[in-house]
Amino acid sequence: MARIRADKMRALLKVYFISGSTNTAETELANVLAQAIAGGVTLFQFREKGRGACSGAGKTALGKKLQAVCQKANVPFIVNDDVALALELDADGVHIGQEDGSAAEVRRKIGDRILGVSTHNVAEAKQAIADGADYLGVGPVFATSTKADTRAVCGPEFIARLREEGIHLPIVAIGGIHAKNAVEVVAGKADGLSVITAISNAADPKAAAQQLSQVWK
Ligand SMILES: Cc1ncsc1CCOP(=O)(O)O
Ligand SMILES: C=C1C=NC(C)=NC1=N
Numbered sequence: 001m002a003r004i005r006a007d008k009m010r011a012l013l014k015v016y017f018i019s020g021s022t023n024t025a026e027t028e029l030a031n032v033l034a035q036a037i038a039g040g041v042t043l044f045q046f047r048e049k050g051r052g053a054c055s056g057a058g059k060t061a062l063g064k065k066l067q068a069v070c071q072k073a074n075v076p077f078i079v080n081d082d083v084a085l086a087l088e089l090d091a092d093g094v095h096i097g098q099e100d101g102s103a104a105e106v107r108r109k110i111g112d113r114i115l116g117v118s119t120h121n122v123a124e125a126k127q128a129i130a131d132g133a134d135y136l137g138v139g140p141v142f143a144t145s146t147k148a149d150t151r152a153v154c155g156p157e158f159i160a161r162l163r164e165e166g167i168h169l170p171i172v173a174i175g176g177i178h179a180k181n182a183v184e185v186v187a188g189k190a191d192g193l194s195v196i197t198a199i200s201n202a203a204d205p206k207a208a209a210q211q212l213s214q215v216w217k
């Protein structure tokens, strides 16, 4: 298997759903995920973090269940932070933050699987590219209460500034994105948008995913 091509990566980033068991009131995240995929989700990240998150065998079991939902629909399955779990499940990739250790080290561990890195400035972006990232997660572009310890809100226009600085790797915007402000993310030259609340807390996850997909039409 070779490294993913940039144009394929950009297509996968269009509607990137991120969730764990603590992000949805629904007891069954697998059902929310299946509905969201039916609505047009292009990539899924299993992010099991924060108060009440499951761990150990429970986390592995939930990961397996969610991966099966993705595999049935041919949607790649990404694991956040937990490289060991990603390898155990043979996930399609991992996403790491600046505090999750060296991206170069993770690249060595995961081979040609997809590697996403959270970056907040040009220096971090250039380092991630040098370390072998396939895409960058940039944000929070809008205010969000989902992740407690985010950096300052950078606005969707920050991604356009990264482009001006010569950062051309696929970029997905994250943070407080929903159907009404998603158009600003497109204007900001992001290749995709990623969401937790907009889908995980939606009354109708399929409709929520469809509305987010519309912005790229
Ligand atoms: C994981 C993460 N990283 C920056 S903001 C954020 C949370 C995004 O959640 P939401 O889409 O609910 O604002
Ligand atoms: C913090 C994050 C930033 N970006 C993405 C895509 N995922 C994350 N978990």
Ligand SMILES: [Mg+2]
Pocket (backbone or CB within 6 Å): 080, 081, 095, 096, 097, 098, 099, 100
């Ligand atoms: Mg992390």
